[in-house]
Amino acid sequence: MYAYDELDRTLINERVSEFRDQVKRRLSGELTEDEFKMLRLQNGVYLQLHAYMFRVAIPYGTLSTKQLHALAHVARKWDRGYGHFTTRQNIQYNWIKLAELPDALEYLAGVGIHAMQTSGNNTRNVTSDQWAGVAPGEIEDPRIWSEILRQYTTLHPEFSFLPRKFKFAITASDHDRAAIKIHDIGLRLHKNADGETGFEVLVGGGLGRTPFIAKTIKPFVHGRDLLSYVEAILRVYNQYGRRDNIYKARIKILVHELGIEKFAREVEEEWKAMDDSALTLENSVIEEIRSRFSYPAYEKLPHMPDELKQAAHDPKFEAWRKNSVFPHKVQGYAIVTLSLKPVGGPPGDATADQMDAIADLAQKYSFGEIRVGHEQNLVLPHVAKRDLPVLWKALDRLGVATPNVNLVTDIIACPGLDYCSLANARSIPIAQELTRRFANHETANLIGRLHINISGCINACGHHHVGHIGILGVEKNGEEFYQITIGGRADENAQMGTLIGPSVPYAEVADVIEDIVEAYLALRDRPEELFVDTVKRLGVEPFKERVYATR
Amino acid sequence: MPLVKKNAGIVNDLFVHVADGAELPGDSAILISAARFLEDPETLSKRAGKTGVIWPNNRDLDDLVPYLDRLAAVALVFPSFRDGRAYSQARLLRERHGFEGELRATGQVLRDQFVFMLRAGFDAFEVKKQSDAEAFASTAKRYSVFYQPTGDGRVTALNRRMQLRHSESAGQ
């Protein structure tokens, strides 16, 4: 957990006071909407269908107990009692009033939470692995570098009016849980042959209308050069990214149009011309940031505590443990995922009461720390295994212990047409129906790991392109239709899914997904072959046949 | 449109914007377009009066750089306040090319970008709204903490922390 110091807090407070003044000038008419829109976006305030939407930053998905209580309070006091965790590790409130936002922001500033640059054409939340700092085999905690980047990119005077939004993600594990390959800049932390820490830098990933997998621009950038190198990339993008067409303004288009070699040369040229001494990260500075991260004083605990042995006779507990509990790098501890995907519920939502209860459980069982994953679930990262049975009972009562993590009902969905003014179709009811169809845990376990991603429009906030099954809402003659893709992946083998055929109407989507799953169960060569691997092996045809035979 | 200068507030503009076809007014301080300047940069950069060039935001600075030490001012352009290319140009002029003359922001220059512009190296502002020009001094003081190093000489938060650390340990 990074501890904000007085400097960090001062900046947040100064920002709140600036925004309060800007809201005042907007409501008085001194600022037109055209002048105000970019300013409110830079503070995470969108206009949606019913109301404003307020997106609060959760830097690299890490929260303290106190902070989660504060998020609950905001939901209760200034919203309608719930919030939505997003695919970029942030939280969104859907009913907030502009006039009350400065108060909500001031309140959040008190616990070191802000909404800076969660929207707008600037650099957004630097996301990371929700298991950072506790994953076995991790090279080092990537959040140190996320925090270094967060500070560097916050209110950067040169890069606050980029051609378009800019997203970073960092991973430090072989298995990429941060989806770095679909980000504008993806960073893979690793060590070179001399044991020095550095990054493989990838650029130009992104979804939306023109999805691209990021390409490696430099295989190894030394840690001390990270900021200067990033500055070179941003400067090239700021100057040459397209500004004539918002659909062609992301860096992925620039990289595509120049080609990665030419783009890399432009960046290298800029980087060499920089007097990078100001941005070179001295070891002492890196260590300063590292020292502000506190880690739990783990106890020496047995690998298999008695409490766990005794609880093993409870099949419900065991089902949950096998599904939602993951190995921790410290013996005797575990990483626990809290499913925010209850059967029939909107994916990724939590009520204020749930947030408060989870915050308290984190205090008791996770050293006061919670994580938010981009798959829209929460994580308690430091749970002693002996506490798992008692924790589970509490989580189950709260409705956040559905044992469906990584399974077919662990659906990632954008808010869709129920909330979002950009949407063509609804996504949440599709997700809800699918969780009902596959509610049976035996069935879900039989199917195995299967990621369904739903987006209500081509902006792809649900990351449908990289879903094992991707569902994209479109509009045809005023009706909601859905295109289905299969075979996408978001991890270190990231790739886009393939369309299986013509779009299908709203009422048929759940049936189609059932057909696809049935086809997979029939076609897989053994139970351990994951859905996405069966698709890889056999291609789209057999699935297409099954789905469209009777349609 | 009021001209604001850093540390001086609203001032009279000494520079005259001269249109491309128009005659140059003797030894007055002038601001001319890049196209006009580049027709005869040697002569124009050596004239008795102060010369300033308005450089478009979609053009590299390379053609301007050789004359910088003879120019009194460079004016950069924000066609819309959302178009941030001039921030990069400003930093390059100040930090890489060492330009010390007046660096002026023109175009859609609004209050809420003053701090960014100052940090990028601008010291003169053709401000769109009178009320914004009047609020310049108070707006410029909005922030006291800055994370990134730019040419504005301010100590970054990281450096302040390191200084605090050193003084803490020195005091032991």
Added chain:
Amino acid sequence: MTSPLEQKKIKLSGPSMVTANRTWDGAVIYRTSKQGWSTELPDAAVVRTSDEARALLAESVADDVGAIGAYIAPVEVADTGKVGPGNLREQIRSAGLTIDVPVPAQA
């Protein structure tokens, strides 16, 4: 429904209205025939020609302090004359979410 944020030409597909969101709190509002706004869709002024729509939109947009994001949306006019939403998007905006929101547990 294709986001009206992408509207360029004004081409009515039938009777239409102008709707927006209230600046201070984001509430859904409808332009009335009395140069004002209402939060109730039945109060919306109905336009039937591009010229009427353009004029209604212009006066709506002119109220920059009170309303944001004004756009032209389709309506259905019942035989009784009652004005209702003309597509799913406007249905959702007037009637609310088509899903149940998470309800805080009863104490």
